[in-house]
Every structure is written in structure tokens, then in C-alpha cells.
Amino acid sequence: DAKTTQPPSMDCAEGRAANLPCNHSTISGNEYVYWYRQIHSQGPQYIIHGLKNNETNEMASLIITEDRKSSTLILPHATLRDTAVYYCIVGDTGFQKLVFGTGTRLLVSP
């Protein structure tokens, strides 16, 4: 079973920041938080991952709470092409058998 809880859907206006929350209250000390997204009819795409520090790359920022029980993926300037299902996953970096939940369906509108 997935170890994360995400809202089933969210809306965002184009150009605005999209903040996608994720709860992972049972995360263990050696587990990372991974984010993937899946655009319709394509394979999942890696976005970002982190352990306890906040992370940023060219796609997004990942904010992890100090107790590591929740995190937020931030798309700073959402575009229509960011419309997708976003999956938050926790896993041990040493063995990456990703367990996907049902994710959050993000709809970016003009």
C-alpha cells in the first residue's frame, strides 16, 4: 500500500504557483520523498526528491517539514503543460521499488 496521502484533484491558474501537498506521517528515517508526474498516455516523469532538506531544480521546489511527516511540491509558474497527475512517493534510495498511490490530478487553466 502507498504510504502517502494526497488530495485527489487541484486547480491552478496559468502563471500562478501550484502547491501540491502530501502527507507521509509514517515515513522512516532512511526514506526519501519522491515526486513524479504523469501526463496523459505517457510514462511517469521524475520531478524531484529529497530526504530532509528543501530541494530545488529546474522543474520544481520540494519543501519538507521539519518532522518529515509532510511535504509540498511547488511549481513556481504553472503552465498548461503542467496539467498532469502528480504522485508523491516515499522510498528507500537503496532499493527503489516505488509504490504509487492515486496521486493528485492538477488542472492548469488559462
Added chain:
Amino acid sequence: DTGVSQNPRHKITKRGQNVTFRCDPISEHNRLYWYRQTLGQGPEFLTYFQNEAQLEKSRLLSDRFSAERPKGSFSTLEIQRTEQGDSAMYLCASSYSEDSRTEAFFGQGTRLTVV
């Protein structure tokens, strides 16, 4: 190298027939994963290889399913005596286990329809 490649992209087969899918991972990746995804659900883990060794199989992988990675490069997933419930997207992913960059990269999938 343009990423993980899966063939065919689409397959329609009659119930009871055997089908085989192929996955070519990113060349330096030593880990290869198979997932299955049905409509409205997230991908479900099926099995994973490190080099040529199959290290874990999900309970979802019935006796009709077999996966191989004979030389630690490409992999095949065979389904024997297909059933309508096997209709799904079959996804392959690969990753490199030897450093912290262990994120998995997915292919575009093979969509199987059993009629």
C-alpha cells in the same frame, strides 16, 4: 541515448494468446523495473532486476507472467494465455544504483488490449 524504450507501444490480442513486450533501459542503468497501470490507478510494481538477476516479484505477477533480462541489458515481459483482466499499460523503468542519483526513468509504456 534517448531514454527508456518500450516496444510495441500498442498491442491488441485475443484472449488465450501469448504476448511479449520488450524494454530497452538507459544504457548505464543496472536496475530495471516492470509496472502495470490500469485506468484511473497509479502504476503497480510487478518485478525488478539488478543486472541480470530478478530480485523481487510482486504477488501480482501470476504464473502466466514471466520476465527476463538475460544479459543485464534489455528485458522482456511475457504473458501467457492472456485474459481480459490483463488489459493495462505495462511500464518499464530503469535506474542506476551506485550513487545518490537513484531516481527511476520510465518508458512510454506498452498498452495491451485483450479482446
